[in-house]
Amino acid sequence: MDYEFEEDIEPTWLVKQRKDALLTEKNYAKNEKVVYKKGDQVGNFLFVHYNKYKNRATYECQECGRKFTSNIYSIKNKKRCKWYKFHK
Incomplete structure (x- = not known):
C-alpha cells in the first residue's frame, strides 16, 4: 500500500526551542546574562x-502543573519532575 500525505510545517515548540537556543548562544558569546520572565520555558519546565538570595528558582511542570524549587544551573539537565508518576 502506498500512502500519500502532506508533511506538516515544523511544530511550534521546535521553532521556539531553536529561537531560545540561538538567543542563548548569542548572549553566551557576548557574556551577557539571560533574564527569564514568568512563563518562559527553561529546559522542560x-x-x-x-x-x-538562595540562587534558586521556582519552576512549574507543564504536564502536572506542580511547582518546585531547583538550582538555576541544574534545571536544564533535569528531564522530568519528581511527581512524574502523577502525569497522565
Missing part, C-alpha cells in the same frame, strides 16, 4: 520566580 516553565519559569515562575527567582530567589536571588
